[in-house]
Amino acid sequence: MQKQSIFQSRLLPYALVAPQLAVVLIFFYWPAAQAVVQSFLVQDAFGLSTTFVWFDNYRELLSQPDYFAAIVRTFVFSFAIAFSSLSFALLLAVMADKPLRGSTIYRTLLIWPYAVAPPVVGVLWVFMLNPSLGVVARGLRNMGVDWNPLLNGDQAALLIVLAAAWKQISYNFLFFLAGLQSIPRSVIEAAAIDGARPMRRFWTVIFPLLSPVIFFLLIVNIVYAFFDTFGIIDTMTRGGPAKATETLVYKVYSDGLLGGNLGSSAAQSVILMVIVILLTAVQFRFVERKVTY
């Protein structure tokens, strides 16, 4: 945990940690604490007095059908995004792991979308699939699909999932490729000598050995779908039509814009914090046990 050989000084170490500690306390602990405190209070209509109400804000929030629907929707989105992006990225990584000519070029051409910002992803996909002028939308209509995500909530949700999964392909690809390359060739060769064909080798040898990476990526993707999709949703659908694409983070944002109930908004933030802490805790437990880079 610590070095044997160290410096002696009374004040210097405090001076060194001071800047970071100040930033963390002012911009992290203070707002987080305020959110927690606020979530137990109710303000009167004029903002003159506040009353301590225990868990009333939470109870009220969770009894709203709207909020409950947003929770379910967020989880459905997360799993849909994670599943589609992970499976496609795994396919590409398995292909790129083969001794092919030009494999470094493939890698370069596949990893750059990591750098595209979520709002830009939203703009790109909106443009492709805009019902009146999008190139892909035109193709869909020619095939007889009644494509209109501006009115059809399911189509809007599909659009968000596709765009969000698209952006995450490169990240997943990179980690899968690293995972695949760390599997010793001898294991795969042994399976081949035993007569296992490529498909069978993949499911019985490679996939299990890759499971720590898959689990790690699953958590990362869920966290991504929770938070980083905000920019995609905001540029593509603004949570609409009729809230069909409103996730938890988007709801915190849009409820906050409307102003109004501070306590309820704070309770929403606290619920999000709890979800992230749980996800991170799961990730850490697991990372310490299994993953070795």
Next chain:
Amino acid sequence: MVEDEGIQRYLAHAILWTGIAIVAFPVYLAFVASTQDNAVIANGQMSLLPGGHFLETYYQTIFVGTSGSTREPVGTMMLNSLIMSLLIAVGKIAISIISAYAIVYFRFPFRMTIFWLIFITLMLPVEVRIYPTYKIVADLHLLDSYAGLSLPLIASATATLLFRQFFMTVPDELLEASRIDGAGPFRFFWDTLLPLSRTNMAALFVILFILGWNQYLWPLLITTRDDMQTIQIGIRKMITTTDALTEWPIVMATAVLAMLPPVFVVVVMQKLFVRGLVETEK
């Protein structure tokens, strides 16, 4: 290796190229749209090959902005994005490396308390505490300022953990040797530790620069003045108006310009990027 049949290899190439096409198509389309005439695009008659309006669209985008409003030219937005992402990257690296130095190379009361205080921030992204953070930044009169844009995003532990981990692997003999040479804590940090951390700092810089450049929700909340907008905010405001009024070539040119710096960084500094990505995630 194992079997190496021709068909399989062709299949692999085909799948990879399909993947690349899927990944590249939306971006190609954006570029093509940015070189065409708005009326043609709005009619839904857009061609899939580049048009002839490249220079005028990009000139207008960077130096003038959209015509129908008082929006800023995209050049200003890019400058704001650049300043913000540099402040986040440099600020985070600077405050993290010195606090990691204190935590690893000194023994002092509350050392572990401070370490945990910093460590916990790893868990909560700015999105979950936006409104309370907004209130604090407003109370400090930092709305519409570069400090307000970057400081709340600097408050996180990834970099500190990374440097701490790295410092733990630096052999003790180095410290003893420089102590024999008469070096104090400043000299040791500056002459020995900092040069050793160069690659780590560069990898971290690449990741933080991209993260900073791509920030969206936070700048959206705290910038109200048009001339403080980052490019990510600007692009959303361009498509706010009804479909018919959106100047798509300019929107798409802005999208291309918004992608250029971070994509350039990823492609050119690929080694550092991959290293930074793997290290900040573990």
